Ligand SMILES: NC(=O)C1=CN([C@@H]2O[C@H](COP(=O)(O)OP(=O)(O)OC[C@H]3O[C@@H](n4cnc5c(N)ncnc54)[C@H](OP(=O)(O)O)[C@@H]3O)[C@@H](O)[C@H]2O)C=CC1
């Protein structure tokens with residue numbers, strides 16, 4: 001069980017809070033992992049009262065949690081922890097009212113979870129300071145994206161840094177809470193097998209794909225200002241790249257792990273000017289079919305400009321300028337309204353140096369993050385019978401089956417528990433976030449400079465043609 005601390009969720013009526021945070025906290029409560037005295041106070045402008053909020057939270061959690069895991073008894077206990085206060089976080093007077101409502105800090109520290117748009121982060125931090133609600137025991141959780149650009153990320157980090165020490169700041173990237181993502185570290189650093197060949201010389205290229213079938217749902221207003229580069233590449237995809245590429249940390253602790261990730265982000269070769277045209281592809285979905293259902297074009301989605309040129313798809317050829325990875329392309333790809341939902345990392349090894357057999361494919365390691373949690377190594381094997389005919393076969397590790405007795409945790413469960421316990425290993429440090437923006441900004445500028453409007457791709461496809469050409473140019477292909 002965790003130590004006692006209260007949690008304030010700013011933006012408590014939003015999609016993130018109701019869809020992800022409360023269901024995760026409910027699971028932790030049900031499994032007895034929350035301290036009995038822990039209270040959860042949700043905050044937003046909507047004029048709900050406590051019972052109204054509890055009813056809203058129940059409706060949303062019921063829809064989110066598996067039926068077998070949702071019991072009236074567990075919900076009753078959990079909902080007693082829930083409270084709600086209507087306030088405007090941009091108003092300092094409202095924080096004075098909040099402080100009065102909460103009473104004196106019991107001394108065990110509060111967790112401030114900022115589940116609002118990032119343009120409110122600076123106000124919230126400043127207002128917490130004005131109301132004397134920040135002390136050395138407090139923790140503050142910031143949702144991605146931190147800012148809109150390097151400049152705005154620096155401003156947010158500086159404003160947060162005025163009130164909280166870096167050790168109190170938890171910048172969340174929920175991909176780091178996914179079991180298979182952590183398994184990537186186990187695969188690399190708890191097995192000696194791969195280390196000698198995990199480098200240029202043995203690896204031809206790496207692919208990182210995060211494909212979604214969902215569109216922008218009810219988040220059009222946010223997404224249209226953000227786009228796939230800021231929403232996914234700047235954070236989730238670059239974090240995955242770091243875990244594939246980083247050196248072994250000297251210890252499995254927050255500073256050592258994050259030091260290694262920063263080195264990779266700083267070694268990313270800048271993509272600017274003409275390279276933006278040659279090494280990046282942006283796309284936007286047009287009308288199409290997903291699972292047999294007609295879906296509209298992006299620019300017809302709710303709260304999206306009907307002449308929007310926001311990208312819903314990005315493919316990038318990244319390179320890491322260091323000894324281990326010189327000359328190895330890392331192809332990153334993400335998009336909404338694609339044919340299938342899956343996230344995976346493909347490590348494509350080089351072919352054997354001298355070919356003995358007529359057939360033969362180079363080895364490939366596939367790390368499937370979702371929907372299945374699977375690691376599989378493709379090897380060549382002889383088919384039974386006469387002759388020496390070869391076929392690829394998979395050496396398959398299905399992680400869900402290997403640990404079938406245990407319920408698979410949602411990423412937010414793990415990360416919320418880490419925040420409560422004060423462990424920031426799986427959170428992004430300030431310099432990491434800024435280094436990621438440093439690489440992303442020139443690409444965004446390049447798109448703007450050359451007015452590279454997004455290439456249309458039909459919903460339900462594998463993305464724009466140009467994303468395929470990016471690899472075909474070098475006799476490679478996406479693993480689809
Ligand atoms: N939704 C998701 O799955 C994910 C979201 N995120 C990030 O989390 C953040 C929140 O996203 P999401 O929940 O989707 O956004 P929503 O728009 O659904 O929620 C925003 C929340 O902030 C509240 N809010 C807005 N302005 C104020 C204000 N001035 N004072 C008090 N409360 C305010 C809103 O309530 P009200 O209007 O009533 O005040 C609402 O509760 C964003 O930065 C997003 O990028 C990150 C990963 C996943």
Ligand SMILES: O=C1O[C@H](COP(=O)(O)O)[C@@H](O)[C@H](O)[C@H]1O
Nearest residue numbers: 174210212214231232236343370
């Ligand atoms: O952060 C975000 O992630 C989701 C995808 O997360 P997943 O866990 O379902 O893979 C994405 O849909 C959303 O746009 C983005 O903000």
